[in-house]
Amino acid sequence: MANDTLKAGFDAYMAAVESKLAKNPERTNLEPNRLYTPLDVPEFDYEKDLGFPGEYPYTRGVQPTMYRGRFWTMRMYAGFSTAEESNKRYRYLLANGGSGLSCAFDLPTQIGYDSTDPMAEGEVGKVGVAIDSLADMEILFDQIDLAKVSTSMTINAPASVLLCMYIAVAEKQGVSADKLRGTIQNDILKEYSARGTYIFPPKPSMRLITNIFEYCAKNVPLWNTISISGYHIREAGSTAAQEIAFTIADGIAYVEAALKAGMDIDAFAGRLSFFWNAHNNVLEEVAKFRASRRVWAKVMKERFGAKKAKSMMLRVHTQTAGSMLTAQQPNNNIVRVALQTAAAVMGGTQSLHTNSKDEALALPTTESVTIALRTQQIVAYESGLADTVDPLGGSYYVEALTNKIEAECWDYIKKIDEIGGAPEAISKGYIQKEIQDSAYRWQMDVEQGRRIIVGVNKFQQEEAAPTNLLRVDGSVGELQRKKIETLKAKRDNAKVAETLATLKIAAGEDESTNLIPLILDAVKAYATEGEICGVLREVFGEFKSHVAL
Amino acid sequence: MAKVRILVAKPGLDGHDRGAKVVARALRDAGFEVIYTGIRLTPEQIAESALQEDVNVVALSLLSGAHNTLFPKVVELLKAKGMTDVMVIGGGVIPESDIPGLKAAGIEAVFTPGTATTEIVKYINEHVK
Numbered sequence: 320m321a322n323d324t325l326k327a328g329f330d331a332y333m334a335a336v337e338s339k340l341a342k343n344p345e346r347t348n349l350e351p352n353r354l355y356t357p358l359d360v361p362e363f364d365y366e367k368d369l370g371f372p373g374e375y376p377y378t379r380g381v382q383p384t385m386y387r388g389r390f391w392t393m394r395m396y397a398g399f400s401t402a403e404e405s406n407k408r409y410r411y412l413l414a415n416g417g418s419g420l421s422c423a424f425d426l427p428t429q430i431g432y433d434s435t436d437p438m439a440e441g442e443v444g445k446v447g448v449a450i451d452s453l454a455d456m457e458i459l460f461d462q463i464d465l466a467k468v469s470t471s472m473t474i475n476a477p478a479s480v481l482l483c484m485y486i487a488v489a490e491k492q493g494v495s496a497d498k499l500r501g502t503i504q505n506d507i508l509k510e511y512s513a514r515g516t517y518i519f520p521p522k523p524s525m526r527l528i529t530n531i532f533e534y535c536a537k538n539v540p541l542w543n544t545i546s547i548s549g550y551h552i553r554e555a556g557s558t559a560a561q562e563i564a565f566t567i568a569d570g571i572a573y574v575e576a577a578l579k580a581g582m583d584i585d586a587f588a589g590r591l592s593f594f595w596n597a598h599n600n601v602l603e604e605v606a607k608f609r610a611s612r613r614v615w616a617k618v619m620k621e622r623f624g625a626k627k628a629k630s631m632m633l634r635v636h637t638q639t640a641g642s643m644l645t646a647q648q649p650n651n652n653i654v655r656v657a658l659q660t661a662a663a664v665m666g667g668t669q670s671l672h673t674n675s676k677d678e679a680l681a682l683p684t685t686e687s688v689t690i691a692l693r694t695q696q697i698v699a700y701e702s703g704l705a706d707t708v709d710p711l712g713g714s715y716y717v718e719a720l721t722n723k724i725e726a727e728c729w730d731y732i733k734k735i736d737e738i739g740g741a742p743e744a745i746s747k748g749y750i751q752k753e754i755q756d757s758a759y760r761w762q763m764d765v766e767q768g769r770r771i772i773v774g775v776n777k778f779q780q781e782e783a784a785p786t787n788l789l790r791v792d793g794s795v796g797e798l799q800r801k802k803i804e805t806l807k808a809k810r811d812n813a814k815v816a817e818t819l820a821t822l823k824i825a826a827g828e829d830e831s832t833n834l835i836p837l838i839l840d841a842v843k844a845y846a847t848e849g850e851i852c853g854v855l856r857e858v859f860g861e862f863k864s865h866v867a868l
Numbered sequence: 869m870a871k872v873r874i875l876v877a878k879p880g881l882d883g884h885d886r887g888a889k890v891v892a893r894a895l896r897d898a899g900f901e902v903i904y905t906g907i908r909l910t911p912e913q914i915a916e917s918a919l920q921e922d923v924n925v926v927a928l929s930l931l932s933g934a935h936n937t938l939f940p941k942v943v944e945l946l947k948a949k950g951m952t953d954v955m956v957i958g959g960g961v962i963p964e965s966d967i968p969g970l971k972a973a974g975i976e977a978v979f980t981p982g983t984a985t986t987e988i989v990k991y992i993n994e995h996v997k
Contacts, residue, residue, distance in 0.1 A: 426881035426932055430908075438910070441937030442881050515883015515907045555886045642886070646981040679981045681933070681963050755889050762890045766984045775982045784964035791933060866906035868893055 322358065329356055348769045355715035363718060368613075372708045376616040378609050378721070379709035380667040381632040386705035390418075391663075392670035393695045394471060396638065398423035398448035399682050400795050402458035405448040409463060411685065417692060419501075420463070421471040421672060423447030424481070429516040431477045431852025434799030444795030446682070447473075451803055452847045456484040457491065465489040470501035471546070471636065471670075476518035478505035479527050479835055480851050483842040486539065502543035502592055502636070505531060508569040508741055511862065512750045514551040518852060521742050523826075523859035527834065528573060529580040532587045534835035543592040545573060546636060553596035554642045556758020559603050560724045562596060563611040564731035565750050567618065568741040571732070574623055575740070584623050588630035595668070597659040598640045604659070605711050606720035608635070608666025613721070614728050637668040644679040648774035649785060652676040653690055660698045665711055671695055681788040748865045755868070803847060810845040818844045819854050826858040872996050874925040877905040877914045879942060882932035887959060891927065894985030900925075900992070911938055915945035918954060924996050927988075928958040928975075935962055940973035947974075953997045959983070 336353065345353070352359070370376055373383035382388070395412050397420075398405045409420050424447040427439035433451050434443045443449050450456055460470075465488065474481040482503050486496050507524040510517040517524070528545065535544045549557075549566035557565065570591065577587055595611065598604055615633035619625040639659035644652045653676050663671050673691040675683030683691070699705050711717040738744040745751070764770040771777045818841040825832040841851050876892040878885060885907050896902040903921050905914065918926050926946065928939055939958050946954055958970065959979040967978045977991055 430881055432881075438881065440880075441934035442932055445933040446882075510883070515885065516881075554884075556890075679961065681961065755893075758886050759890055759893050762894070762985065766986060772982075776984075788963050788965075793936075864906050866904060868889060868896065868902070868904055 322361075325356065325358060329358055351716065351720075355719055357715060359715055359719040360722065368718075369712060375620070375628070375631060377612040377632055379712050381612065381634055381669070385667060385708040386664070386699070387708070390699045390705060391668050392419040392469065393417055393692060393699075394419040394421045394636065394670045394672055395688060395692055396421040396423050396473065396672045397688070399425075399446070399789070400444040400448065400791050401798055402448055402450065402455040406459050406461050406463070408685070409459075412688070412692065413463070413468065415689065415692060416696060419469045419471065419670060422459070422473065424472070424474055425449045426516065428481075428848060429474060429476070431480075431518050431848060431856070433803060433847050433849030434796055435803055436849055439796070443799055444791050449795060449799050450481070450484070450848065451799055452806055452845050453484050453487055453842050454802065454806055454845060456481075456488050460485075460488050460492075464494075465492055466494040466498050471504075472501065473504050475504050475507055475510050475514075475516055476524065477848060477852050478503040479531055479838050480842065480848050482531065482539075482542075483835065483839040486839060487843050496539045497541070499539055500541045502546050503531070504548060504594070505545040506548045506569065506594075508572060508745060509548050509551055509566070511864070512552065512565065512745045513555040513754060514548075515864075517862045517864075519855065519859040520862045521746070523855075524862075525573075525576045525742075526830065529577050529582070530833045530835050532577050532590070533580070533582060533833055535590065536582070536586050540590075542590065543634075544587065544590045546592050546594045547573065548594040550594045550596045550638055552754060553598060553640065555754045556642075556761055557754045558757050559598065559600075559607040560727035561731065561753060561757060563607055563614065563724070564728040565735075565741070565754075566593065567611065567614055567728065568732055568735040568744070570615065571618060571622070572741040578623070584619075584625045585627040585630050588619060588623075588625055589627060589632075593633050593635040595635050595637050595663075595666075596640050597637050597663040597666070597668075597671075599643050599655060599659065601658055601662040601665075602711070602717055603720060603724075604662035605666045606717050606724050608663070608668065609709070609712075609717070609721045610725040610728060611635070612667075614725055614732075634669050636670045636672075637663040637666070638672040639663070639674045641674050641678060644674060644676070645772060645774050646679040647779065648782060649676045649680065651774055652679070653694065656691060657694050657698065660694055661702065661704055664698055664704050665709075667709060677785065677788060680785055682791065684787060684789045686787075746865065748867050751865070752867065806845060806847070814844045815841070815846045815850070819846055819850060822851070823854045823858060826855055871899070871901045872925065872992065873901040873903070873921060873923040874927055874992070875903050875905065875914070875918050875921055875923040876927045876929065877909055877917065877942075878907045878929050879909055879911055879914055879938040880930055880932055880934045881908055882930055882934070883907050884931040885929070887931070888929040891929070891959065891985055891988060895927075895989065895992070898989040911941040911945050914942050915949055915951075918946060918951060919949050923954065925955045925957065925992055928956065930958070930960040930962075933961070935960060936966055936969065939970055939975050943974035955992070955996055957988070957991070959988075
């Protein structure tokens, strides 16, 4: 047998290498094997394991021609200060070849507080744009044609409110909801386990999410109703395999919730989307993307009996790893981001945000954002990486690594199933603990020199404090306060009270009512986000996190 | 000497707690008594916890950019509660140029990204009252 000859050859090679190791030692702490050969993928079955691009199990990608037809969407996450300032940045990015928008909201907006709320102190406009009502949203998308652009919104607990604002702005532009393209993150489970912008407890949160699935299936059919996110799990310190495993486990929980609410799998599954991190280890990342598509396809087909191809495709947005940017020698981050971009592209992402070099220090300046966007354009147009589909498919190493990550992922899914599913595993603190342990291991590896970060624990140099950092004007809170005052004096307050009262009753009394149309009514009456979430807080209560070290 | 007690806390709305948790665990492994509050606490809640837990050190972590408002507020509230000998230190995504202002406001040391946890342990051991 050919494999026997190969095995003999391989053993001879290894013996020869080992005999010289004393004289020619290898570096320590290397994770992969020395060499990969067909022996590492013994059961390899092309049609079963890979298939063709655009075909089950989608290992090689979700579209038949991938980037030969159209590049990924270059979608830069942006937003800070006021809606006016952010609108300027959005129009700048679109004018410079950005092909979709991605809205960053400030923390009060993400947690359902108006800018005037005492809890919002110091945070207004800091990590994203402050949106208090439909009036701000109208300014945010001023002169941006919502029929043409696709918009991703990083919003979770109050996703329904921001989606309704978007629908209302579009309506004013004369664009009907069935034409709208975009994504809301809407992934509450990872907020509990890794990201922290939760509001309500799991049960009512899951209701809001399935309400959105249902409403969008009927009214906003092109909208991605959720972006099930591993990005933040990875940022919190998980490994590559944990990132996709915990995220797919969350995905399973959302599907189960929607099925329980009586929906048909193929009616909503095609609008589920994912969000991965592009980390430093290029080949591991490529394998992770490929493994994740294969796992999700199997989950949807075998576990849930999905019939439509679209339901089985893991479509993914990617962001380069913020946690891998260093504050030291920040120009080096440009190179890191370029490699991470290469990984995401060879992994087959559908859209990509590239971080800017200065983000370990502050929000990025326009100049550094431009470099980040240009990085994607260089990879797209100059590198050749986008010119053939799944260029690393068939690499012994990448296929073996894809199998390994897939196997680890199944192990975790099994473990989480045994615990009772992702929501239960989160409430028991299991997922958080796994992530924390990995984060701590990473930090110790860096501190003890097993892992080298250039400029941090090797090749350090004295450098001047960086200048030219973006500053968010401290007056944003005051500006928003004035806007809210004007709004409350101008709007029909009786109408606001009426829509909020109706919402409150429906939220509390009848679990079968879909809340989205009622939230839309309140949004259109210019109820503030804090007022809408406030009503829901009264009915649903608030989530208290599980803290353990 | 009694064990040094440290409150690791996250003021404001920022949920990035990887750093806070890693530092908390490293401090614990270094032999300190560590209390980690979890995320999304007001400065009032932090000062109250510091008082209740009778800590020697309050270590604040924030990555959202609200440090100039929230860190000094914690110091003020601690003082108002008579906890004048508590050491307050901070960490997170904090531009170099903000550090002098924070120090003037009573945050004794600020640790920025890339800091080894051993450096924080060393600082506390050398400076704690």
